[in-house]
Amino acid sequence: MKILFLGDVMGRAGRQAIAARLPQMRTDWDLDFVVVNGENATAGMGLSGAHAKGLFEAGADCVTLGDHAFDQKDMLQVCEAEPRIVRPLNFSKASPGKGARLFTARGGKKVIVAQALGQVFMKRPFDDPFSALETVFRAHPLGGQADAIIVDFHCEATSEKMAMGHWCDGRASLMVGTHTHVPTSDAMILPKGCAYLSDAGMCGDYNSVIGMQRDEPLRRFITGMPKDRFTPALGEATLSGVYVETDASGKATRIEMVRQGGLLQQSGP
Template identity: 45%
Template sequence: MKILFLGDVVGVSGRSMILKNLLPKINDDKIDFVVVNGENAADTGVGLTEEICRDLFNCGVDVVTTGNHVWDQKETMTHIEKEKRLLRPKNLFEPSPGKGFGIFKAKNGMRVGVLNLMGNVFMKKCEDVFEAAEKFMKKYKLKEDYDFLLVDFHGEITSEKGAIGHLFDGKATLVVGSHTHIPTNDARVLKAGTAYQTDAGMCGDYDSVIGMNKENSINRFLKKKSIKHFPATGEASLCGVIVECDIETGLARNVKSFIYGGELKNSH
């Protein structure tokens, strides 16, 4: 059993790379389940739309997670109520449209739980993520409610992500960070069997500043004349992680970073 998680999709560049390459990669690597963070997938680089969700699902994505930009395209607030495969962070203040957790069937028929959480440090205010995580783990159990559990932790700082990884160790198949758009070099299986990587990186053009036009971004930092952020449009790199799961325990046998195409050196 193999699960692929792809980090934040940024703009047209990231979307195009996924639409062109995901299905061949699924077939080549015999992937059974795919989760993609789509919160930056719109043309503007923030939010996503119903059409974008449909395109992602049609090219092999099973679940789309999000983060702090989930409502930046207003249509998402109504679409998420209809589309159960689209998640928003579970610890958003209630009531919020949609859900932050779901159980889905993989291509091989096994049950995959997907939990979307968002950090508290330097992020839009939401409920305490550690309290939300503990509450979740009291309610749901690996190999009882689902065969595997993937946790997308959308957060700004590495310490918060690392702590969540250890909190879920032995209780989730994979805990992977999103949001910072830079892939970290720490993919590993933790002591109790949970696969972990601090950040998966992004699916976007790395000749940029975290996926956005580099010249405009530099001007903004220098407080020179600039316009609203907009995505870079070169060839994207696809970044994420692949975890090979133990069917008996629901934990990870091994995990490896997935990087393909674009400015980053291909490792896959």
């Protein structure tokens, strides 16, 4: 299978870049399945139902969320009604929607997409992500009920992401980190066939502070005092993510970092 995962969509610039570039990428790269993390797509804080619809129309098969999953209040209803949205498994037992879903990709292949939140340096405590994902792996073994398994691990610490990657090795096709908005350069295939990247980066304007216009973040760092709200930067966005190919057993055979447009332009697969 040919799989594309795109990192956190950041505000209007990220949405516009997805709409402009993803349809052609699906065609040119002959993609079987596309996952987009959309948790910052609406004003940099959460995802609205209307903006989720736009991501699907552009070519996303699945949209994952994150710690801002329900910042946009209509997502409480949309997440329950829209089966293509995956919220974190360990967000809250009372959360609407599901943290892992089974999808049918092109050619009838079955794909599991699961998301979990990390615990290290996060603003609020979340349940253990390892035990949350264990239930998914037991119910849908790779190469059995699932032709591919994609894990979006939404957290701060690279150490926690690396630990999760090794724990997923042999059980998932791809373990990719999200949340920091900074793309890493450590794409690799682990010994048992799991493709790994510490962070996919963001789909947003990199002439910014992690996607936000620079002035207010700089003011707060320099003076320690807030003055205005954070607002997403509106320059040309870079689509950041990872491209993976898998074999019949669901193991990764190829991984390539993706940087399309903006300041981080780089060729894809």
